[in-house]
Amino acid sequence: MGYAKLSVTIPDETYKEIKELASRKHMKVSHLVSDALAEMVRKMSEQAIIERINTVFEDSHAAEEHRLMGQMIAENTEVEELPW
Numbered sequence: 001m002g003y004a005k006l007s008v009t010i011p012d013e014t015y016k017e018i019k020e021l022a023s024r025k026h027m028k029v030s031h032l033v034s035d036a037l038a039e040m041v042r043k044m045s046e047q048a049i050i051e052r053i054n055t056v057f058e059d060s061h062a063a064e065e066h067r068l069m070g071q072m073i074a075e076n077t078e079v080e081e082l083p084w
Helices: 012-024 029-058 060-075
Strands: none
Touching: 012 029, 029 060
């Protein structure tokens, strides 16, 4: 995997908090920031998918088709009851 440098401007207080957190976690600041950004991108991507799904289900015809398909799959799938 390649890496790229990124220059950002953040408030002094935020930088101080990031440095303290990285120190407590025994991490480099760059790793902490990289991990945090990756998590934020993942969450935003998931949210975008949810919004697209919700848009599809706003269409009552498509929603009914999906409901019927789910019902058909459930009726034709054997599920073993678990003892707990």
